[in-house]
Amino acid sequence: MIEVGFGRALFAWATNPTCAGARTGPWEYFVAACLQLAMCMVGSGQGYATPLDEAAERYRPYMIESIGQALSGARDIRQQIAAGNLAGARKAWISARAGWERSEIFTAGFVPELDEKIDAWPDATAGFHAIEAKLFGANRLDAASETEALVGHLNDLHLKLRDMRLTPQGLLNGTVRLAYEVGESKADGGESRISGTSLDDMRNNVVGIQFAYRTIFAVALESADRKLAETVAGKIEELDKLLVVRDLQHVDIPGLRRTTEELVVALQGAASKLGLGRPTLEVSR
Amino acid sequence: MKVRCLRLIAVGLTLLAAASLGRVGAFPIEGNQSILPAGTELDEDALVKPREVFRSEAKDGVKSYLVNLGNLAFASPAILGGPARQAGMSCETCHVNGAGNPKLYIPKMSTRPGNFDTTGPLFNPKADNQVLDPVRVPSLRGARYLAPYGHDGRTSSLREFVHDVIVTEFAGPEPSPVILDAVVAYIHDIDFLPNPSLGPGGRLTGKISDAERRGEALFLKPFRHQPTMSCAGCHIPSGAFVDHRQHDVGSGGIFKTPTLVNADFNAPYFHDGRYDNFDQVVAHFDRVFDLGLSEQDRGDLVAYLTAVGDGMQPYEREGAGGVLKEVNDFASVLETAIPANDKEVIALAVETIGSELRELTERYPDRKNTSISGGQQERANARIGLKEAILTLRRIDVAAAGGHFDEAAAEYKNYRNLMFAAVPMLLGSAQPWSLFNPETHDAHYAAFRKTMQAKQSAH
Numbered sequence: 017m018i019e020v021g022f023g024r025a026l027f028a029w030a031t032n033p034t035c036a037g038a039r040t041g042p043w044e045y046f047v048a049a050c051l052q053l054a055m056c057m058v059g060s061g062q063g064y065a066t067p068l069d070e071a072a073e074r075y076r077p078y079m080i081e082s083i084g085q086a087l088s089g090a091r092d093i094r095q096q097i098a099a100g101n102l103a104g105a106r107k108a109w110i111s112a113r114a115g116w117e118r119s120e121i122f123t124a125g126f127v128p129e130l131d132e133k134i135d136a137w138p139d140a141t142a143g144f145h146a147i148e149a150k151l152f153g154a155n156r157l158d159a160a161s162e163t164e165a166l167v168g169h170l171n172d173l174h175l176k177l178r179d180m181r182l183t184p185q186g187l188l189n190g191t192v193r194l195a196y197e198v199g200e201s202k203a204d205g206g207e208s209r210i211s212g213t214s215l216d217d218m219r220n221n222v223v224g225i226q227f228a229y230r231t232i233f234a235v236a237l238e239s240a241d242r243k244l245a246e247t248v249a250g251k252i253e254e255l256d257k258l259l260v261v262r263d264l265q266h267v268d269i270p271g272l273r274r275t276t277e278e279l280v281v282a283l284q285g286a287a288s289k290l291g292l293g294r295p296t297l298e299v300s301r
Numbered sequence: 302m303k304v305r306c307l308r309l310i311a312v313g314l315t316l317l318a319a320a321s322l323g324r325v326g327a328f329p330i331e332g333n334q335s336i337l338p339a340g341t342e343l344d345e346d347a348l349v350k351p352r353e354v355f356r357s358e359a360k361d362g363v364k365s366y367l368v369n370l371g372n373l374a375f376a377s378p379a380i381l382g383g384p385a386r387q388a389g390m391s392c393e394t395c396h397v398n399g400a401g402n403p404k405l406y407i408p409k410m411s412t413r414p415g416n417f418d419t420t421g422p423l424f425n426p427k428a429d430n431q432v433l434d435p436v437r438v439p440s441l442r443g444a445r446y447l448a449p450y451g452h453d454g455r456t457s458s459l460r461e462f463v464h465d466v467i468v469t470e471f472a473g474p475e476p477s478p479v480i481l482d483a484v485v486a487y488i489h490d491i492d493f494l495p496n497p498s499l500g501p502g503g504r505l506t507g508k509i510s511d512a513e514r515r516g517e518a519l520f521l522k523p524f525r526h527q528p529t530m531s532c533a534g535c536h537i538p539s540g541a542f543v544d545h546r547q548h549d550v551g552s553g554g555i556f557k558t559p560t561l562v563n564a565d566f567n568a569p570y571f572h573d574g575r576y577d578n579f580d581q582v583v584a585h586f587d588r589v590f591d592l593g594l595s596e597q598d599r600g601d602l603v604a605y606l607t608a609v610g611d612g613m614q615p616y617e618r619e620g621a622g623g624v625l626k627e628v629n630d631f632a633s634v635l636e637t638a639i640p641a642n643d644k645e646v647i648a649l650a651v652e653t654i655g656s657e658l659r660e661l662t663e664r665y666p667d668r669k670n671t672s673i674s675g676g677q678q679e680r681a682n683a684r685i686g687l688k689e690a691i692l693t694l695r696r697i698d699v700a701a702a703g704g705h706f707d708e709a710a711a712e713y714k715n716y717r718n719l720m721f722a723a724v725p726m727l728l729g730s731a732q733p734w735s736l737f738n739p740e741t742h743d744a745h746y747a748a749f750r751k752t753m754q755a756k757q758s759a760h
Contacts, residue, residue: 136671138670138745139748150755153752153755196688200659203387203389205335209334209335210753212334214334269387270379270386277692281692297692298688
């Protein structure tokens with residue numbers, strides 16, 4: 017897996033398309049921008065222990081705890097299914113989901129192969145949404161095999177967490193990506209529409225964003241650029257408030273989108289102040 | 302006869318193409334957390350859309366600032382209020398590319414696809430008249446010729462009518478005068494699709510079938526019991542087939558005369574959309590006015606109506622190119638609004654274009670969409686390009702809101718660099734794995750439907 021550096025190059029090209037020569041076309045500009053950025057990255061000092069690396073390390077226990085909750089919830093779903101308790105299985109699914117959604121800062125970027133197995137959508141043949149469709153959609157308990165697979169994947173992930181290399185860049189990328197995603201319209205009911213828990217997903221996402229920012233980046237940004245740090249903290253707080261509503265239908269969707277984009281723009285600005293590269297907006301292999 | 306047959310076959314094939322290409326898109330909103338009721342169908346994911354023709358573009362090659370601003374506002378949920386704005390609906394949701402939306406259906410607000418109650422409880426409870434009286438979604442093609450406005454023809458002013466729709470029907474905030482002027486300018490610019498069969502004075506021309514010619518004669522002929530009346534008396538061929546008046550034609554009230562130009566693509570028919578086709582319409586008039594039409598007469602009239610109602614290239618395939626063209630036209634308003642320090646238009650443009658680009662991003666499914674295989678890197682790159690454009694727009698908004706218009710202008714330059722070169726290239730590379738590709742589209746929505754069927758089957 018690699019974190020896509022493409023966005024950085026694209027941004028560089030968009031902001032200065034003539035840097036590679038006045039007579040070249042867009043693709044040549046783009047390739048030149050990629051090369052320039054690659055050269056810049058060589059000397060960026062990433063990979064050495066810095067205060068941010070230490071801060072990233074402080075995030076690890078939270079990560080282990082959140083995935084631990086997801087795993088424990090998934091095991092509970094298994095038990096409730098075995099006991100024939102639909103209400104209990106649903107409750108356990110919601111608990112497992114909460115732990116997972118708080119972890120989305122790092123799941124997509126650090127373990128994309130497991131992320132796809134655990135949280136595929138809308139093709140709900142495996143993972144959380146396959147189980148959701150059975151428990152909440154069809155009111156059935158025949159989700160034993162899907163739950164067993166989910167337990168296995170979460171267990172694999174849980175085991176990886178103690179030794180996984182956490183980079184500040186990777187965690188900033190994840191924070192930015194998740195912040196952007198929270199702003200996507202849930203007017204159609206969102207990703208967890210069958211269980212009706214999309215609002216909980218968003219709240220847990222914001223909890224994850226808030227914790228990651230405070231734990232890893234806040235102190236360093238405050239010393240580098242206090243005003244920007246206040247902007248970031250303020251936008252996260254705004255997001256939090258926008259989600260204090262009765263139900264998903266009452267979320268101010270345009271306001272949420274605007275706030276998440278302002279947060280992402282602020283975090284993109286924060287990256288250079290923190291000595292990090294421009295955060296990526298997508299993950300790929 | 303041969304020409305008529307060919308024309309009917311052509312219309313049939315067009316409709317068939319539209320129906321088959323859009324088949325997977327015909328699934329409704331589900332779940333109990335959506336803004337609009339479960340079972341709502343907006344047909345937003347259709348792979349074919351009505352073609353839009355602009356008078357100014359055909360004449361001068363470009364649209365004016367006001368027309369582009371009006372089109373932007375027309376496509377913006379921000380000018381509406383309440384659930385419509387929350388749900389991301391805009392004027393464009395119902396009037397797709399300035400035409401109608403025959404699949405639109407909102408439970409308890411519609412009695413059939415293609416109509417809905419503009420005075421119902423959903424969008425503005427204050428406008429609720431406590432009666433389920435849905436009206437069909439009309440096409441706006443040629444609206445500048447078609448006053449008065451509203452099915453009941455309640456106002457001769459399009460500006461007043463647009464204001465009423467925004468504020469009363471959809472609970473929107475009071476629009477600024479410039480936005481109202483712009484929406485009117487946009488609607489006035491939407492032309493009828495060309496119809497080579499219509500000559501001067503609205504008479505059929507070219508290769509006309511016998512049935513069409515007989516139908517035209519019947520259309521012009523006085524009714525047998527009301528010799529002062531004829532079809533053409535209200536649908537005046539020389540005047541866009543309208544008389545600008547309201548009549549009681551036995552449909553339960555007094556309603557304005559609708560145009561017949563491009564009407565092949567305006568089903569369902571009548572003010573409430575009660576009829577699916579011209580056969581039913583002709584049968585209605587035969588019954589209500591006791592016209593004494595033979596079977597052949599009816600067929601001839603249908604042939605004539607079909608010839609009059611035709612239009613060139615009524616539909617076009619939905620694709621990234623078309624969407625980019627539209628959002629680039631929208632974004633052109635920033636070239637005027639930023640130097641003019643017009644914060645209102647800048648904010649409207651950023652919200653609307655950003656929203657359109659977010660929807661476009663979702664046409665390039667992310668990694669977690671396992672119903673689609675291949676092109677993962679291309680899809681990711683397309684999504685990155687679009688997200689960068691959206692965030693660049695946001696920087697324009699932030700800069701303008703803070704009064705930093707030079708900064709906003711610099712960001713707009715960045716935006717253009719992205720949208721006119723890099724983004725089209727990236728979207729082109731990802732096209733085979735995008736939802737614009739029918740196979741990918743079908744795989745995606747089949748997976749979606751399967752997931753949602755779990756819920757439906759339990760109820």
